[in-house]
Structures are given as C-alpha cells and as structure tokens.
Amino acid sequence: xxxxxxxxxxxxxxxxxxxxxxxxxxxxxxxxxxxxxxxxxxxxxxxxxxxxxxxxxxxxxxxxxxxxxxxxxxxxxxxxxxxxxxxxxxxxxxxxxxxxxxxxxxxxxxxxxxxxxxxxxxxxxxxxxxxxxxxxxxxxxxxxxxxxxxxxxxxxxxxxxxxxxxxxxxxxxxxxxxxxxxxxxxxxxxxxxxxxxxxxxxxxxxxxxxxxxxxxxxxxxxxxxxxxxxxxxxxxxxxxxxxxxxxxxxxxxxxxxxxxxxxxxxxxxxxxxxxxxxxxxxxxxxxxxxxxxxxxxxxxxxxxxxxxxxxxxxxxxxxxxxxxxxxxxxxxxxxxxxxxxxxxxxxxxxxxxxxxxxxxxxxxxxxxxxxxxxxxxxxxxxxxxxxxxxxxxxxxxxxxxxxxxxxxxxxxxxxxxxxxxxxxxxxxxxxxxxxxxxxxxxxxxxxxxxxxxxxxxxxxxxxxxxxxxxxxxxxxxxxxxxxxxxxxxxxxxxxxxxxxxxxxxxxxxxxxxxxxxxxxxxxxxxxxxxxxxxxxxxxxxxxxxxxxxxxxxxxxxxxxxxxxxxxxxxxxxxxxxxxxxxxxxxxxxxxxxxxxxxxxxxxxxxxxxxxxxxxxxxxxxxxxxxxxxxxxxxxxxxxxxxxxxxxxxxxxxxxxxxxxxxxxxxxxxxxxxxxxxxxxxxxxxxxxxxxxxxxxxxxxxxxxxxxxxxxxxxxxxxxxxxxxxxxxxxxxxxxxxxxxxxxxxxxxxxxxxxxxxxxxxxxxxxxxxxxxxxxxxxxxxxxxxxx
Numbered sequence: 090x091x092x093x094x095x096x097x098x099x100x101x102x103x104x105x106x107x108x109x110x111x112x113x114x115x116x117x118x119x120x121x122x123x124x125x126x127x128x129x130x131x132x133x134x135x136x137x138x139x140x141x142x143x144x145x146x147x148x149x150x151x152x153x154x155x156x157x158x159x160x161x162x163x164x165x166x167x168x169x170x171x172x173x174x175x176x177x178x179x180x181x182x183x184x185x186x187x188x189x190x191x192x193x194x195x196x197x198x199x200x201x202x203x204x205x206x207x208x209x210x211x212x213x214x215x216x217x218x219x220x221x222x223x224x225x226x227x228x229x230x231x232x233x234x235x236x237x238x239x240x241x242x243x244x245x246x247x248x249x250x251x252x253x254x255x256x257x258x259x260x261x262x263x264x265x266x267x268x269x270x271x272x273x274x275x276x277x278x279x280x281x282x283x284x285x286x287x288x289x290x291x292x293x294x295x296x297x298x299x300x301x302x303x304x305x306x307x308x309x310x311x312x313x314x315x316x317x318x319x320x321x322x323x324x325x326x327x328x329x330x331x332x333x334x335x336x337x338x339x340x341x342x343x344x345x346x347x348x349x350x351x352x353x354x355x356x357x358x359x360x361x362x363x364x365x366x367x368x369x370x371x372x373x374x375x376x377x378x379x380x381x382x383x384x385x386x387x388x389x390x391x392x393x394x395x396x397x398x399x400x401x402x403x404x405x406x407x408x409x410x411x412x413x414x415x416x417x418x419x420x421x422x423x424x425x426x427x428x429x430x431x432x433x434x435x436x437x438x439x440x441x442x443x444x445x446x447x448x449x450x451x452x453x454x455x456x457x458x459x460x461x462x463x464x465x466x467x468x469x470x471x472x473x474x475x476x477x478x479x480x481x482x483x484x485x486x487x488x489x490x491x492x493x494x495x496x497x498x499x500x501x502x503x504x505x506x507x508x509x510x511x512x513x514x515x516x517x518x519x520x521x522x523x524x525x526x527x528x529x530x531x532x533x534x535x536x537x538x539x540x541x542x543x544x545x546x547x548x549x550x551x552x553x554x555x556x557x558x559x560x561x562x563x564x565x566x567x568x569x570x571x572x573x574x575x576x577x578x579x580x581x582x583x584x585x586x587x588x589x590x591x592x593x594x595x596x597x598x599x600x601x602x603x604x605x606x607x608x609x610x611x612x613x614x615x616x617x618x619x620x621x622x623x624x625x626x627x628x629x630x631x632x633x634x635x636x637x638x639x640x641x642x643x644x645x646x647x648x649x650x651x652x653x654x655x656x657x658x659x660x661x662x663x664x665x666x667x668x669x670x671x672x673x674x675x676x677x678x679x680x681x682x683x684x685x686x687x688x689x690x691x692x693x694x695x696x697x698x699x700x701x702x703x704x705x706x707x708x709x710x711x712x713x714x715x716x717x718x719x720x721x722x723x724x725x726x727x728x729x730x731x732x733x734x735x736x737x738x739x740x741x742x743x744x745x746x747x748x749x750x751x752x753x754x755x756x757x758x759x760x761x762x763x764x765x766x767x768x769x770x771x772x773x774x775x776x777x778x779x780x781x782x783x784x785x786x787x788x789x790x791x792x793x794x795x796x797x798x799x800x801x802x803x804x805x806x807x808x809x810x811x812x813x814x815x816x817x818x819x820x821x822x823x824x825x826x827x828x829x830x831x832x833x834x835x836x837x838x839x840x841x842x843x844x845x846x847x848x849x850x851x852x853x854x855x856x857x858x859x860x861x862x863x864x865x866x867x868x869x870x871x872x873x874x875x876x
Contacts, residue, residue: 220379222372227287227315229358230371231347231422235295235321235340237582240302241634242363244577247290248524249367251311251532254285286372287313291351291358293343295321301579308576310547311533319350331440331457332449341453344417345436348427360420362500366521369497374476378421385470386430387462388421390477393484396452397459408447410459411466417455418500419477421470430468436461480517487513526628529575530657563846569662570793575655578673580630581637585618585648585675591706592697593676594782595620599666600684602629607684607826609642614726617693618648620673621684622666626656661833663800664790671789678705680782681804686716686823690728695821696782703768703816711781711808713771713817715757716745718825730820734763745825752776753802757817765819773809778802780823783813791854796833798847803854806869810862 222228230250234243292302299318306316321343328342335341343350344360351358357378359371377388397407397414407414439460450456462469474489475496490496493516501521550571557567587593596615599622600607611619625633630653637643637651650673654666671679680696682688689695692714699705699712717733719742727733727742736742744759756774778801788807794800809815836843858866 220376222286222376227289228375229289231291231358231360233293233340233343234298234363236297239363240298245525246365248527250371253367253370289315291317293319293321304576304578308573310573333453334449334451335453337453344454348424348432356425358422362418364501366499381470384467386423386426387468388470388472389415390472390474392416393479393486408456408460409463411463414459416477416479417458418502526631528627563849566846569658569660569795572658574657577653580651580653583650587676591677592700594678594680594696595674595676596680596682597670598682598684604684612642612646614687615693620650620670622652622654622670624654624666660795662795664792664794668789674785678782679785682780686825688823709813710816711783711813713779713781713815714821714823715762716780716823717742718745720827733822753778768816768818771815776802777805793850797837799851810866
C-alpha cells in the first residue's frame with residue numbers, strides 16, 4: 090500500500106510538472122516586476138543608429154541585444170523553478186488581479202461608462218455566470234495583409250494572440266491544482282480535458298504576403314493553428330471603383346467583401362487590423378458573439394477620436410456616422426446573418442450614394458461601415474472600448490480603462506505607430522516590444538483533449554526523430570538535420586525583375602549577427618541581386634531591422650532579399666541557411682559565396698558575360714571564382730587582376746587558406762591562373778571547396794553538416810557526381826576579410842567528440858553518394874577520411 094502511495098505521489102509530481110512548465114512563461118511576463126526596456130525606435134535617431142564599423146557601436150549593439158536576450162533566456166531558466174500558483178481573487182482584489190484570474194470579463198454594458206465600471210471592479214465577477222466558449226470550438230480570425238511591412242506586423246499580432254490563448258490553458262490548469270492534490274490521480278485526467286480553442290486564421294493577401302506567411306506558418310508548426318489564404322488580387326475589382334485617400338490603399342477596403350470572400354459555411358469571424366496587439370485571450374472576445382441580440386450583426390468599438398464629429402478643423406467634412414462613429418480595427422462579424430441581410434447590396438448602395446457628394450473615402454472601409462450603420466443602427470452591437478484602445482493622437486482612449494492592466498486590445502492606428510502621444514505609451518510600447526522580440530519557438534504548444542486534423546508533416550517528423558538513437562554520441566548532430574527552423578523570408582522590402590536575356594545572377598550567402606558589418610561592403614562590391622539567409626533570434630531580428638533601416642547603403646538597395654531563419658538548437662545550421670537563400674533566388678544563375686568574402690568590383694557583369702561566353706544555358710558548368718585572403722583589416726582592395734597579383738607578390742594577399750587547408754582550393758591551380766587569359770577546366774579532387782556560379786536548379790547543400798566542417802566539400806562532391814564541369818574564370822577573384830574565429834570552428838578545434846561525429850557523418854555521406862550514383866561514385870569512397 091505504501092508503495093502504491095509513493096507511486097501515486099511520483100505520478101502527481103510528474104503531472105504537476107507537465108502542467109506548469111509552459112505556464113511559467115506567462116507567469117514570467119505577467120509578474121509585477123517584469124519590464125522590457127524599449128529599444129530605440131528610429132534608426133535615424135542619433136541614439137539608435139547602429140554603425141557596426143566602430144568599436145563603441147559594436148559594444149552598444151551587444152549590450153542592447155543582450156538585454157533583450159536575457160529575458161528569453163530567463164523564460165527557459167524559470168521552466169526549471171517551482172511554479173507560482175495564481176490564487177482566486179476576492180471581490181476586493183485590485184483590478185490587475187481581477188483581470189488576470191478570470192477568463193471572461195463582465196461586458197453587460199456597451200459604452201465608456203460600462204467599461205469604466207468593469208475596470209473598477211476588476212472586470213470580473215464570481216457571482217454572475219458568464220458565457221463561455223464551447224469546448225473545442227474553433228475561433229476564426231480574418232486579417233487583410235499586403236506587402237512586406239504588414240507581414241512583419243502580422244507576426245507580432247499572431248504572437249500576442251497565441252501567447253494569451255496559451256495563458257488561458259495554464260490559468261485553467263492552476264485552478265485544478267488544489268483538487269488535483271486532494272484527489273491525486275482522479276482529477277489529473279480533467280486537466281487534459283481543460284483545453285484552449287483551436288485557432289483558424291483567414292488571410293486575405295497579395296502574392297507577397299502569401300509567400301511570406303505561408304512559409305512562416307509552415308515552418309512555425311504551431312499545433313491546432315490552421316491557416317487559409319485568399320487572393321486579394323481577385324477581390325480588387327470588387328472595391329477598385331471606390332476612390333480612397335487612406336494610406337492602406339485598395340487593401341483598406343477589402344473587409345467590406347468578407348461575406349463573399351470567406352467560406353459560405355463560416356458563420357462568424359473576428360476581423361483584425363495588422364497593427365493590433367492582444368493583451369488578453371482572444372476567446373474572451375469570441376464569447377461576445379453570444380451577446381448579440383435581434384438583428385445585430387456587427388460588433389464594433391466606438392471611435393475614440395473626434396473625426397466623425399467634424400470639428401477637427403475648419404470645413405472638415407467626414408462621412409456620416411452614428412455619434413462618434415465606430416472604429417473597424419476590431420470587428421465581430423456574424424457572416425450568416427449578414428448574408429441573409431444582403432450585406433453586399435447594402436454597403437454598395439450606401440457607398441454609391443455617399444460618394445456622389447463625398448467623392449472619396451478618407452478612412453477606407455471604416456467610412457462605409459459607418460455610413461451603413463448611420464442608416465441601420467440596429468446592425469451594431471457596441472463593444473466596450475477596452476476591446477479596441479485606439480492609440481492615435483488626440484483620442485479618448487485613456488477613458489477606456491482605469492488601470493492599464495484592464496485593457497484587452499491595443500490598436501496602433503496612427504501613422505506614427507509607436508511614436509504616438511499617450512500618457513501610458515511607454516507601457517503600451519513595452520507590451521508591444523515584448524511580443525515583437527518574444528521567442529516564437531516557445532509558442533509551439535500541444536492542444537489536449539480535442540480531435541484535430543492529422544498534420545502529416547509533424548507526424549512524419551516525430552516518427553523520424555523517434556527512430557534516432559538518443560544514446561548515440563552524435564545524436565544532437567543527427568537531430569539537427571531534421572529540426573524545422575521557423576523562417577521569415579523577405580523580412581524587408583524586395584523588388585527585382587531579372588534581366589530578360591537569361592544571364593542574370595544572384596549572389597547567395599548566409600550570416601549571423603556578428604557578421605552584419607559585412608553587408609554594406611558587399612552591397613558596394615556587388616550591384617546585382619543578393620539573397621541572404623540570416624540566423625537570428627527574434628530579438629536579434631529586430632536589431633537587424635533597426636540596423637538596416639538606419640543604413641543609407643542598405644536602404645538604397647531594393648534587390649537584396651533578407652530571409653530570417655530563427656535560432657533553435659545548439660548548432661549553426663549553415664547548409665540549411667544556404668538552402669533557404671538559394672530557394673529564394675529568382676534569377677537563372679546564382680553565385681554561391683560566403684558573407685566574409687568581398688567579390689571584385691564588376692564581378693556581377695563579368696559573370697553575366699561568362700554565361701554567354703561559356704554557353705551556360707546548354708551545358709552543366711560550375712564557374713570557379715578564385716579565392717584569396719588578407720590578414721589586414723584595412724585593405725586597399727585591388728581594382729584589377731594586375732593589382733591583385735602585385736599584392737600577392739608583396740605578401741598583402743594570399744591564396745585562400747593556403748597555410749591551414751591547402752587542399753580546399755589547390756585544384757583551382759593558382760599558378761596557372763596567374764597567367765591565364767581564357768577560362769580553363771580543372772578536375773575534382775578530394776576536399777575541393779571552391780566558390781562557384783551555377784544554375785539555379787543545382788543541388789541543395791546536405792543538411793547533415795552543421796557548424797564547421799565539410800559543408801561545402803560535400804556540395805562540390807555532389808556537383809561532380811552530377812557531372813558538372815569545373816571551369817576557372819581567368820579574370821575573376823574574391824577576397825576573404827579577416828574576422829574573429831567563429832564559435833563553431835572553436836568547438837571543432839577543442840572538442841574531440843565534435844571531430845569524431847564529423848568524421849562519422851562524412852563517411853555516411855560518402856556511402857550515400859556511392860548508393861545514389863553507383864559505380865561512378867566509387868572514387869568518393871577512397872577519399873582520405875582524415876581530411
């Protein structure tokens with residue numbers, strides 16, 4: 090009997106750990122002493138400019154970055170600490186406690202006075218029964234998103250939604266803890282019936298946002314989150330006849346056609362602008378649908394500025410609205426009822442009538458929504474204003490809450506965004522920055538207790554990982570090969586159409602935060618398109634954004650694609666990064682480089698001419714660009730081959746890695762290159778790893794090689810196996826610039842197990858090559874395994 094009790098206690102302890110491990114993330118962010126230091130908002134401001142070239146700026150960047158990173162590391166550390174269990178608030182609890190500990194707020198009122206009343210009482214009541222979201226009911230969210238900037242904004246919005254939906258799961262679990270302890274194993278199962286709701290995002294996007302968000306969600310792999318996309322270009326004809334002065338352009342009108350765009354069997358949806366940040370569980374908003382009465386089909390918050398009162402300036406003439414009007418940054422739509430009311434016909438007739446006198450909209454869809462409500466006030470269910478706290482200048486937003494902890498949704502609806510004027514703007518800004526820089530990997534949480542569609546990608550991944558031997562000394566290396574890294578392609582604006590002559594070439598490279606200083610120099614040396622994969626944390630991605638926006642050189646280039654691969658695991662996934670950058674190339678050819686190299690001036694045009702000269706379109710060639718290096722941080726970069734040879738003779742330059750890894754570039758035959766005037770062919774040799782220009786369709790890099798060692802060698806071997814000819818260009822060159830040793834090469838040199846695992850992976854790769862390419866690949870089996 091005693092043994093049974095001990096076993097049950099262990100089971101309870103394990104169950105408690107499972108419940109509270111994810112809960113600690115929320116507890117950390119919501120603890121009273123938690124603050125996020127706001128990062129500089131404008132890179133153009135002298136205090137926030139990051140000029141990587143100077144040591145002082147390097148230190149400043151590192152300090153500010155470390156400050157944010159420590160918060161994410163703290164989240165992981167706190168997972169191992171004993172949990173702090175929230176307690177139920179009494180009727181006399183302060184407003185912050187009440188807001189945290191009750192899932193659904195009291196929303197019987199619809200105006201400001203009711204919102205204040207709710208804030209004063211903590212937005213909660215233990216006596217009044219509140220509507221709840223049905224178990225396993227999917228919450229549907231629609232967002233119109235177009236372009237690169239809006240795609241970044243959506244990520245922050247989604248993070249805030251996911252974070253607070255997880256919080257409700259942890260909160261419900263904490264309520265069961267006392268009964269769990271009292272009844273031991275009996276109520277453990279009830280925790281697994283305590284679930285959060287699945288989320289279904291409906292994105293109305295242009296082709297740019299669709300590409301970005303589709304890749305992001307595919308690699309994010311958040312359980313119980315479904316995503317659908319709808320082509321905004323197909324909807325343009327529905328609203329293009331409406332003149333619109335708002336900065337959102339034609340996309341700012343597309344919420345009008347959601348009844349026609351979204352699936353006909355979808356009954357209700359929450360519609361959000363991209364500049365929204367949630368401060369509570371979105372399920373609390375979803376439950377408000379239960380409060381709609383009569384013919385109410387639209388849930389909206391009153392507009393908090395004086396815009397529709399028409400008194401902002403002399404001769405100001407807004408569209409008609411009911412009182413102050415309503416803001417459409419947050420909308421609850423009862424789609425089935427709207428369709429029955431013939432919403433399409435209703436808003437079109439209203440818009441046509443008002444445009445005869447107004448000529449155009451000033452606030453896009455919001456003007457038309459308000460004109461319809463003015464004529465049909467019975468359509469609207471007015472939400473308390475804490476569901477859309479509008480942070481534009483000169484608003485009444487401060488009347489929406491008694492304490493900042495009472496608000497639920499923040500809406501950055503001013504063109505000034507984070508620079509808007511509000512007495513609590515620092516709090517709002519810090520909350521926004523928390524999610525902006527929050528580690529998105531922490532939001533990959535499982536959903537218990539609800540049936541869901543099988544995610545075959547996730548299922549196959551788990552099966553593959555389960556087949557790995559965790560006792561294998563090289564387990565971590567093998568696991569990294571299958572790690573799915575969250576990826577945000579085209580993090581910044583990109584605009585480039587390849588030349589029509591089919592000779593265009595893109596420079597491909599990868600980097601981490603410590604190599605940012607190379608970007609401006611590379612852009613000065615290479616005028617063609619560039620595809621870069623950056624391995625960054627969420628916080629580092631924002632540092633990079635500020636750096637790039639503060640650089641005149643980088644901002645003057647629209648043909649550089651920046652693709653963020655978010656950090657996960659202990660290795661630098663160098664070949665995954667290369668594959669990501671290669672995957673976004675839109676030119677026929679790509680020059681596979683590394684971030685530490687500066688190409689010679691004019692190399693872009695030289696390679697394009699070589700495409701024609703060497704008939705690259707009809708042959709399989711890899712054009713070798715000879716690599717050199719300097720040990721000097723300040724180098725007078727040679728502007729011609731003659732200058733380079735002179736510096737080579739003087740000892741200012743050297744052939745690349747001649748003193749530590751001769752075999753890597755020896756087959757280039759530098760002695761022949763010195764006097765060559767025409768391209769010449771060289772043969773593959775063991776450990777050859779030149780930098781080459783190849784077709785876009787060339788094979789990817791092998792992901793088993795991470796960190797330092799054999800990552801390029803294996804790729805060149807693959808090219809040789811596929812019968813590519815290696816042709817050295819006589820008038821091309823690139824120079825490696827000096828830098829501190831990378832963390833990975835340090836591990837390689839100091840860790841015997843690291844080197845042993847690399848040797849094992851190398852042998853396995855050679856065996857795979859032999860099986861894939863047969864007799865022709867037998868030569869790869871004879872490669873010296875000590876190389």
